[in-house]
Amino acid sequence: MELQQILSFLAASAFLTIMPGPDNIFVLTESLTKGQRNGICISIGLVSGVLVHTLAAATGLSLILQQSEVAFQTVKYFGAAYLFYMAYGALEEKRIPFEAATETDAAPFHFWPLVRKGFFMNVLNPKVSLFFIAFLPQFVSKVGFSATTQMIILGGLFMLQGLVIFSLISVLAGKLSPYLNNDRFWLVTKWAKIVVLAVLGVFLLLSETNKPMPSLEAKASVMC
Numbered sequence: 687m688e689l690q691q692i693l694s695f696l697a698a699s700a701f702l703t704i705m706p707g708p709d710n711i712f713v714l715t716e717s718l719t720k721g722q723r724n725g726i727c728i729s730i731g732l733v734s735g736v737l738v739h740t741l742a743a744a745t746g747l748s749l750i751l752q753q754s755e756v757a758f759q760t761v762k763y764f765g766a767a768y769l770f771y772m773a774y775g776a777l778e779e780k781r782i783p784f785e786a787a788t789e790t791d792a793a794p795f796h797f798w799p800l801v802r803k804g805f806f807m808n809v810l811n812p813k814v815s816l817f818f819i820a821f822l823p824q825f826v827s828k829v830g831f832s833a834t835t836q837m838i839i840l841g842g843l844f845m846l847q848g849l850v851i852f853s854l855i856s857v858l859a860g861k862l863s864p865y866l867n868n869d870r871f872w873l874v875t876k877w878a879k880i881v882v883l884a885v886l887g888v889f890l891l892l893s894e895t896n897k898p899m900p901s902l903e904a905k906a907s908v909m910c
Contacts, residue, residue, distance in 0.1 A: 687830050687839065695825040698886070699844050703851045705879045706872065709808075713852050717859035725856030727797055731804020733848040736818075738809050740841025743818045744834045762890060768820045769887035776879045824890055 703710070709732055717725030808814055818841070826836045855862065865871045 687827060687836055691825055691827060692843065695840055696843060696847055700847050700851060701882060703848050706875055710852060710855055713855050714859050714862060717856040722856040722859065724800055725859065726853050727800035728804040729849055729852030729856060731801040732808045732852060733845040734801070735805045735808025736841060736845045736848065739815050739818045740838060742815060743822055744837035744841065766887045766890040768816050769883050769890060772817070773880045773883035773887065776876060776883060820890065821886070824886065
């Protein structure tokens with residue numbers, strides 16, 4: 687795996703993680719109402735669930751990519767279709783109702799129940815599995831480590847950046863809440879999410895079995 691490939695993956699992952707959605711809104715709400723420790727614990731659970739989806743995609747999907755050109759093309763078109771479907775879903779998204787709550791009475795702090803809650807929220811969401819099947823192969827190169835190993839490494843990097851971003855959301859919860867009540871913020875992030883998902887879908891359609899995926903710089907040039 688090349689450094690440019692890893693940096694491209696981290697940039698795309700971080701951008702998608704920052705986009706407002708159920709997970710980071712839930713982390714923000716928990717942090718505002720129950721304190722940043724709760725939000726961080728939920729974050730640990732959420733990113734831990736990524737490991738399950740990564741292993742499922744890496745162990746099964748990588749074999750398909752390596753052994754069958756027909757299967758690769760099938761998965762490629764399915765992944766691209768799902769990314770376009772997500773872009774359409776983003777187009778139809780309504781602003782998530784958010785109301786900054788005041789600090790409640792101190793609730794008992796329990797680390798593992800909160801982590802478990804975030805973990806099952808992620809693992810039991812089939813959309814996350816579909817997303818990883820569509821997203822990870824775009825950053826797998828035919829040179830270097832095996833496809834399985836590369837997907838596991840990428841999944842680990844996704845977990846790391848997700849934990850950092852979710853934890854920052856927890857710590858900065860009070861300062862971030864005004865943005866979520868801003869219509870312009872929601873409009874800009876909505877269209878940014880649509881563009882990113884659509885571009886990822888296009889590059890997946892253009893990918894070939896014997897070539898690494900284009901770098902994020904190439905993607906950015908298309909977006910501009």
